[in-house]
Amino acid sequence: MEIAIETKKRVYRFGDKSADGNSTMKNLLGGKGANLAEMSALGIPVPPGFTITTEVCTEYNALGQETVLGMIKEEVEDAVNNIARIMGTEYGNVDNPLLISVRSGARVSMPGMMDTVLNLGLNDEVVHGLVAKTNNERFAWDSYRRFIQMYGGVVLGMKPESKEDIDPFEEIMEHLKEKRQIELDTQFTVQDLKDLVYDFKDAVKKRTGHDFPSDPWEQLWGAVIAVFNSWNGDRAVYYRNMHGYPAEWGTAVNVQAMVYGNMGDNSGTGVCFTRDAGTGENVFNGEYLINAQGEDVVAGVRTPQQITKLGSQRWAELAMVEEADRAQNYPSLEELMPQMYQELFAHQATLEAHYKDMQDMEFTIQDGKMWILQTRNGKRTGAAMVKIAVDLYKEGSIDEAEALLRIEPNKLDELLHPVFDPKAIKRAHIIAQGLPASPGAATGQLVFFADEAKKFRNTILTRIETSPEDLEGMNLAKGILTARGGMTSHAAVVARGMGKCCISGAGALKIDYKNRTLTVEGKEYHEGDWISLNGSTGNIIEGKVATIEPVLSGEFAELMAMADKYAKMEVRTNADSPKDAKVARNFGAKGIGLTRTEHMFFEVDRIKAMREMILADTVKGRRQALGDLLPMQREDFEGIFEAMDGLPVTIRLLDPPLHEFVPHQLATQKELAEDMHISLQAVKNKVAELQEFNPMLGHRGCRLGNTYPEITEMQTRAIIEAALNLKAKGIASKPEIMVPLIGTVKEFLEQERIIRSTADEVFEAYGDRVEYLVGTMIEIPRAALLADQIAEHADFFSFGTNDLTQMAFGYSRDDAGKFLPIYLEKGLLIVDPFEVLDQEGVGQLVQMGTERGRKTKPQLKVGICGEHGGEPSSVEFCHRMGMNYVSCSPFRVPIARVAAAQAAIKANMVH
Structure with a gap:
């Protein structure tokens, strides 16, 4: 891609109570640069500096180092001189030196993911000028050794060569501490600091083959380039992918005058x-x-x-x-x-x-x-996010709509996870105490290296201290434990952003990386041993601790009430059991958008009857087996209807191919043959007969119901009888029977005929009726194209975006894991289309199906029941399509409720 080199402003200054930019310019100046400009204009004491824009980073990645440095050289030099003027100093001057910092600054906060260098401008001559100017020899040499250490690591690549190695500069300092029998950096003498400077420079020469750069301008350009490069560093890329931030954003570079907290006890x-x-x-x-x-x-x-x-x-x-x-x-x-x-x-x-x-x-x-x-x-954290938003509303700082927009819907997931059972906590053996850096409950097996966080199913990443390189391991671990650091350490800040349980600053822990052990008061714990972390108290507990489901109340309940005031769409749930239905209803679900009846057939007492039905060679034999299943299905539906009590329940008729229900293990096949008094070969033959080359496109959905109408009859009878039985008890039911996988109008009409005739038989037998709907799942592209014709007969549409995505992309969801990660890494796809609805392609089919369906039937009820129903950006899309509801898993119902409210608020803001 060719980028034209424009004559435009690429450097924005701030300081001395004035600024070129402001906080609205985060896309151009990055979050840090925009806020520095804003603070400066507010009169907050900010060290003067300037920001190189995010656009320059994009130009750097396209045009290369030499071209871009030439483009910004004059502006940067003028801006450095402006800092010097404000501070009354001069960059590179030995007698009155200006020292500067160089920091990254993306448009969103990415704590520790990119690089920073402090104390630029120091060299062997300037350090003596700094001593004379400050009359503080220790401060000057401490700043110099810090500069070499940081610049060496960030710009010159002086990183540990393996995970067992320590930082080469830290290694030099540790040797000196041992020799001097001291523990803290603050205990180094001035001579120690001088020795460290020269030892550090020798280490740089040995590792890189070049002298440490002494020219202040060479130092500055090296640091600027390092910040640009860090945008595409491993940890920044991982963090971007984790949060869905585009690579095109780039990072700004912020250059500021240094101010010093290490000038003594008054600093x-x-x-x-x-x-x-x-x-x-x-x-x-x-x-x-x-x-x-x-x-x-x-x-x-x-x-x-x-x-x-x-x-x-x-x-x-x-x-x-x-x-x-x-x-x-x-x-x-x-x-x-x-x-x-x-x-x-x-x-x-x-x-x-x-x-x-x-x-x-x-x-x-x-x-x-x-x-x-x-x-x-x-x-x-998620809990803090909710409380702060609600409190700011109550304090009058923001209105209800703004309070809702402050919520990251996915972060609500943190509030829905289990917490430690108070009874179990009373019996727990607390082995140490740390700082409660990020709340939550985590139980897992000890690991000591970030790249081994997936070694066990549940892990507790245990480190002396974490660094940005540990990001992936922190993301994979159930909890994070550090011996050093406070509530604002890297581990604490990143863990809170991830919603991970974290305990930091547990000084009683002795961690031995080489032997992979954790020692607390003489007791040794090894890699793989179980521990538990209570991130709300800082307690570190030996072994596993039982958990319980959280209770949602207080500010969370207030937030949900706010969301329901603004949302135009209802939120239903995908639930296959009374238990799931009750959980979802407690979370505010307004009905069930998808009950998958096939999940009810896999229990031990039912799978046998299901297999007998499949193996039967005659309609009579199939009806006999289905007769055994009927009371079981009816009981399931009664439980679900009762849990929903008066709310609509959409029930999908049998969808998967029959081969999923038959035994594929020899031992189970023998058992089935004995139970049915048929030969093992007969069972094997049936299993082979049912096997399909492409089951996703095979004998499933309405194709099963039209081939074996007795299956649809049994399921319809179970649904209608369940509703009538509950009506007799005074419990209202609103069944919505959904025909899956139709591609032609006639497929739907045949299933509808069976459903309605069966329902009429049941009504006649009971001498009573219930209202019910018959609709379909739009999950085949052809159904979206023919939606106007289908709507002449269907009472509702529910978009099954899982299959619609598979068929629109031609990706098998079961096999896409082989290439999707590579596609995401290479940017061939921005997001996984099975996680986030593809609005550009699949979305067109959804829009077409909705518009054509409602052209025929303006009041047609339309919803979505694929996994996308609980993903915030997909929920917003459904709002724009004018859907009546979205349906998602029970634990995502609160997330979808807030996302639906946000979608309505945003739409209102646009209009």
């Missing part, structure tokens, strides 16, 4: 949240470190202290630290630097009020001056 750095990211409570909270740089907090290298006194006391309780000891050794920022705390508190209040959402902020205190480095809408 520090931290991360804070305007509300609790785990629970959603309206409590200002966060963590900080004295004499540190920002990466120290999120990397979890040192376990940080709490910002507020209240938070410090809570932390002390969890860590089992006495209050007197806590106040002495772990003071809050509120206690240690009250003036800085008050400034920070005022800024957080300003920013939340301005953005009308919970903010995640980074700050640095440099020698008693407060700087705000970043703000963004904070990552939060």
Whole structure:
């Protein structure tokens, strides 16, 4: 693809209470750059800087490094000089140096997924100028060693060569710590830091074959290119795919003047949240470190202290630290630097009020001056998401519609998962305590490396600290446990974004990667041992702990009530049993959109009768076997109708091919032959006869009912008798009988004839009637094309988008796993069409079927019952099509309810 090189603005400045951009420009400036510009214009103390736009990243990927650097060179140099002017310094000047940071900034928050480099501009000469300027030799050399370490890893590729290896720079530092018999980086002397600088540079030369770059401009361009490259790094690509973010977005690059939290005991750095990211409570909270740089907090290298006194006391309780000891050794920022705390508190209040959402902020205190480095809408758990949205509505910050739009529907899934049984918790053996970084309950087997998270079915990824490289393993694991880090560490922030249970900062854990062991107070646990994590309390528990279903109330119930006020479509459920029907009804389902009758035949007492029916050679023999099945089917339908009590229930007649019901194992075939008093060969012959080359397109659906009308008769009788039996008990039923897989009008008419004549027989026998509908599932493209003709006879349409997707794409859902991941990786498909409805292709068939059907019958009831019925973007599409309902699995009903409300709100905003 050829991209024209336009003359346009590619660099946007901010700082000194002014800015070229604002928070509405996230697509161009990235989230970080847009918010830095906005904060600067608000008068928040932001270090001056500039943003290279996301469009430049796209140009870089298309045109290459040399062309793009030439395009932005002049603008970048002018912008660097502007930073120097504001700060009263000069980039590369030995006596009055400007040092800068280079950070990524996608339009959405991707914590830790891309690269950052701090302290650019340092070299062997500038470090001495920094010493003279600050009169702080330790600070200058500490900044220099940090710069080489970070630049070496990010730009020069100095990463560990295998998972058992440690970072080459960390290895050098560990050797020095052992030699000096110290534990913390802050215990290094000035001479230690000087030695580390030169040892680091030697390591770079040895690994790369080149000297560490000393030219500040070479350093800057190297860092900019590294950020652009990190957009397509493994962890960023994985994160994008996980969240469905397009590769075309690109990342911005943010360059800022450095401010320093490592200038001594009057300096520090931290991360804070305007509300609790785990629970959603309206409590200002966060963590900080004295004499540190920002990466120290999120990397979890040192376990940080709490910002507020209240938070410090809570932390002390969890860590089992006495209050007197806590106040002495772990003071809050509120206690240690009250003036800085008050400034920070005022800024957080300003920013939340301005953005009308919970903010995640980074700050640095440099020698008693407060700087705000970043703000963004904070990552939060599903529970916090709901509470914050509802609370902001109650506080008057946002209206109901905005509260609903703040919800990520899929994230509600977190609230529907089991929690630990309180009775089992009372008996549990707690082996250690950490910080409750992300709530939830997780039980799994210990693994110590991210790439082994799928080693067992359920795993707990256990690390000293996590890094962005661990992302895939964190996603696969049931829970995450770290020995270091706080509530704002990488593990905590990413886990909350994923909705994963996480405990961080469990200092009592001794983790040995080499031997794959976890030791707690002398007891050793090995890879594969079971542990449980209570992410709400920070308790680490030995073995498995039983769970129970969650109770949904409070803000969640309020949110659901809001959703129902706005939604135009109803949400039904796909349920094959009374139990599933009750669960869905408790979640707010307004009926059943799909009951799959074949699922009822697989139980032990029923499969035998089903097989006898299949093996029967005569209609009489089939009717006899179906007669045994009739009371069982009737009982099932009575249970489902009773659970739904007055709500509509759509029942699909038998759909799968008969070969799915016959035994394929020799032992089971022998057993069936003995039960039926026929030969084993007769059973084998029938199994072979039923085998099909392409069962998906074979003898199934309405084709079975039209070949063996006695099957349709039995199922109709069971449905109508069940409804009449319940009517006699005063329980209303609304059966909707659905004919599957029709491709011609005559197929439907033949099934409808059987259904209605059978129902009339039952009504006559009972001397009573119930209202019922006969409709069809539109799942073959030809049915969508002939929808106007089918609608002359059908009472309703339900789109079966699973099969419609298979037939429209020509993909077998059972076999697509062999190539779909490759297609997604190569960008041949943007999303899996079996997970997200293909609106461009399959959607046209749905639209055509709906419009043609309603042209014939304007009041035709239309719904969707494929897996897409619970996927938010697909629900929005169904709203645009004017459907009456979507149907989805029970646990996705709340998700679909919110998605339906959001679709209605968005449509209203457009109009």
